Amino acid sequence: MKSVSPQTLRSAVVVFLVVGILFLALGGFLRPVLGAVMDPFVGAQRWISERFMEVYDFFTLPRDVADLLQKNSELTDEVSSLQSQVIQLQEQLREADVLYSLLDFARSRPQDKYIASAVIGRDPSPFLHYIIIDHGSDDGIQHGMPVVTQQGLVGKVDAVTASAASVQLISDPGSVVNVRLQNQIADAQISGSVTGEVTLEMLSQNSEIIPGEILLTSGLGGNYPGDVIVGQIVETNTTENELFQTALVQPVVDFSALRAVLVITNFNTININSLVPTAAP
Amino acid sequence: MLTNFIAIPVMLVLTILQITAVSRIVLFNGRADLVLLAVAAWGVRERGKNVFLWAFIGGLLISFTSAMPLLTPIIPYMIVALIARIFQDRLWQAPILSLIIVVFAGTLFQHIFSIALIQLNGVNLGFLQSIQSVTMPSLLLNFFFLFPVYVLISDIGKWVFPEENYE
Numbered sequence: 001m002k003s004v005s006p007q008t009l010r011s012a013v014v015v016f017l018v019v020g021i022l023f024l025a026l027g028g029f030l031r032p033v034l035g036a037v038m039d040p041f042v043g044a045q046r047w048i049s050e051r052f053m054e055v056y057d058f059f060t061l062p063r064d065v066a067d068l069l070q071k072n073s074e075l076t077d078e079v080s081s082l083q084s085q086v087i088q089l090q091e092q093l094r095e096a097d098v099l100y101s102l103l104d105f106a107r108s109r110p111q112d113k114y115i116a117s118a119v120i121g122r123d124p125s126p127f128l129h130y131i132i133i134d135h136g137s138d139d140g141i142q143h144g145m146p147v148v149t150q151q152g153l154v155g156k157v158d159a160v161t162a163s164a165a166s167v168q169l170i171s172d173p174g175s176v177v178n179v180r181l182q183n184q185i186a187d188a189q190i191s192g193s194v195t196g197e198v199t200l201e202m203l204s205q206n207s208e209i210i211p212g213e214i215l216l217t218s219g220l221g222g223n224y225p226g227d228v229i230v231g232q233i234v235e236t237n238t239t240e241n242e243l244f245q246t247a248l249v250q251p252v253v254d255f256s257a258l259r260a261v262l263v264i265t266n267f268n269t270i271n272i273n274s275l276v277p278t279a280a281p
Numbered sequence: 282m283l284t285n286f287i288a289i290p291v292m293l294v295l296t297i298l299q300i301t302a303v304s305r306i307v308l309f310n311g312r313a314d315l316v317l318l319a320v321a322a323w324g325v326r327e328r329g330k331n332v333f334l335w336a337f338i339g340g341l342l343i344s345f346t347s348a349m350p351l352l353t354p355i356i357p358y359m360i361v362a363l364i365a366r367i368f369q370d371r372l373w374q375a376p377i378l379s380l381i382i383v384v385f386a387g388t389l390f391q392h393i394f395s396i397a398l399i400q401l402n403g404v405n406l407g408f409l410q411s412i413q414s415v416t417m418p419s420l421l422l423n424f425f426f427l428f429p430v431y432v433l434i435s436d437i438g439k440w441v442f443p444e445e446n447y448e
Contacts, residue, residue, distance in 0.1 A: 121300035123347050126312040126415045127395050127406060130348045132300060158348060166348055174404040194406045195310050195414050256307070 098260045105150035106262060112225070113266040115139055119258045120164070127194055129172035131155075131258060136163045144223065144269035147261050152229035152252035153177065153217060154261050156269075165263075169255050170230065171196040178221045179230050181207065182214040190215065190230060190249055198231060200247040209236040209247050222270025287441055288335045291434075295319050296342040303426070311418025313426045316343055317387055320358050322427075322434035324365025325379040328442055336362035350398060357394045361387035380431060384423050392416040 024030050099116060106114045115135055123130035135141050137160045147154040147167045155175065159166040170177050171192040179200070180187050188203035203209065213233045219226030231251040238245045295315045303313050316339035324332035340355030347354055364386050368379040396411050 121346070122304035124296075124299050124304055124312075124314070124316075124343050125347050125349055125354075125395060126307075126310060126419055127392075127399055127411065128348050132346070168348070173399070173406055174402070194411050256305075 095259070101150040102260060102262050105148070112264045114262040115141060115265055116260060116262055117141075117165075118260050123166070127173070129169040129175075129192060129196060129255065130158065131167050131169065131255075131261075133165050133167055133261060133263070134163070135263065136161045136165050138162045140265050141165050141263055142265075146224050146228070146264045146267055148228055148264065149253055149258070149261055151254075152231070153224065154253055154255075154258070156223065157263065167261070170251060171198055171255055177224060177230060178218045179215045180218040182216055183210075184208070184213075187218050187220060188215075188244075196255070198249040198251050200233060200249050201244060203245040203247070205238075205240075205243070205245060207245065209233060209238060209245055211235065215249060222272055225264065225267050285331055285334055287437065288331070288338050291319065291437060292316065292335065292339045292342055296339070296346060299343070300346050306422070308418040308422050310414045311416070311420070311422055313419065313422035314388070314391070315426065315430060316340075317358065317361055317391060318384060318423060318426055318430040319434055320361050321365050321380055321383040321387055322431045323438070324362050325369045325376045325383060326434075326438055327369065327373060328438070329365070329369065332362040332365060333359060349395065350402065353398055357387070357391035360390050360394075364390075377431070380427065381424070384427055385420065388420050388423050389416065392419065 021030070025034070102114075102116055106112070117133035117135040119131050120134045121132035123132075131154075133147075141157055141160055143157055143160055145157045147156060153170055155167050155169040155172070157165050158168040168175055169192065170190065173192050173194050175192045177190050178187065179190050181203075184207055186204060186207035188207075189201050190198050191201055192198055200209075200215065211233050215230045215233065217224045217226055217228045217230060229252050231249040233247045234250045235248040236245070237247055299315045303315055306312065320332060320336045320339055323329045323335050329335075336358035337355055340358040341352070343354040343358075344352050361383065365379070365383045368383055369376075372379040372382075392412070392415065396406055396408055399406055400408075
């Protein structure tokens with residue numbers, strides 16, 4: 001039998017030792033030992049690296065500042081551009097929200113046909129409460145058509161041009177809308193005022209006014225469709241000596257924040273003037 | 282001649298600004314009136330003799346956009362122009378003072394005229410309530426917008442009459 005040479009035996013022992021140490025290291029048994037050995041080296045390396053980077057920064061900083069200023073300027077421009085885009089998108093989102101709400105309202109009343117219009121202006125006279133919308137006779141809008149939002153009644157079309165229309169709000173001093181109380185069989189009228197306050201009038205003394213009661217259009221007179229929410233009674237002003245009761249009404253629509261409205265196009269106003277009796281000559 | 286033509290775009294821009302932006306700026310129930318301010322600011326200028334044309338164009342544009350009876354808004358603007366020319370003759374060395382007086386008197390006249398006109402159309406506004414809740418805040422807003430409009434009109438005046446630099 002050929003004897004194993006001492007060199008081969010030494011190599012085998014070295015291999016076994018290396019493999020053994022590797023297994024011990026992989027098994028985590030050498031971590032404390034390695035830690036104790038490596039920590040001073042790592043600490044020294046960190047210290048040298050930090051000192052080197054400080055020296056490096058000292059020599060290269062002026063060039064980097066110029067680069068950074070340029071990058072900062074570019075990023076500032078980009079941020080401004082993105083902020084402008086964000087504002088535009090938020091505006092579009094707000095408009096989309098309003099349009100979605102109007103769409104929901106239109107779906108809830110499938111019997112009506114609507115044209116959605118944006119509010120593009122207000123009457124220049126402070127005594128009148130009118131808005132100007134961006135659709136006119138070219139889009140099928142006619143005088144007298146009722147105007148609503150998802151919240152409720154806004155008013156009616158008063159004047160029409162080819163591409164725009166003027167809408168008289170229910171808060172206008174010249175506006176009168178026939179309404180009914182939601183929970184009682186009682187008809188009344190609401191009228192606007194120069195201050196924009198809406199007042200319930202012509203309500204019989206037999207009816208009981210309850211603050212918080214909802215008012216709906218009655219459809220009487222043929223100017224507005226029935227059952228459109230108008231507002232809510234806020235405060236009563238009942239006097240026994242008067243023929244009718246009055247109350248302050250909070251409209252459901254915030255007229256100062258109107259952005260878009262729906263014009264009901266398939267509602268035909270009825271002119272009842274010929275039916276109103278006139279005094280005999 | 283240019284001053285006559287310049288009235289059209291200026292009044293057009295001011296009318297658009299009035300119905301889209303300024304009418305949304307509400308103090309109680311009052312609103313500023315850019316067209317009135319422009320007429321007053323042009324009228325108190327020494328070379329603002331054609332202010333009546335400015336008033337007519339402004340009133341015409343406003344009457345097309347307002348629910349007031351057609352062409353009636355022209356009348357108060359013409360009166361404002363007249364007041365402005367009267368004060369320009371008497372207080373020509375103090376255009377700002379003239380302007381303040383013209384805007385005060387003009388706003389009061391315009392609002393009383395509007396109230397009377399609306400009442401004649403069968404709508405009961407309530408005179409005192411209208412003065413308190415609409416006219417007084419409108420006066421304040423008109424004074425607030427007075428100086429920006431005056432500066433704008435002065436710049437237009439200097440552009441139209443380059444030799445005029447006394448203001």
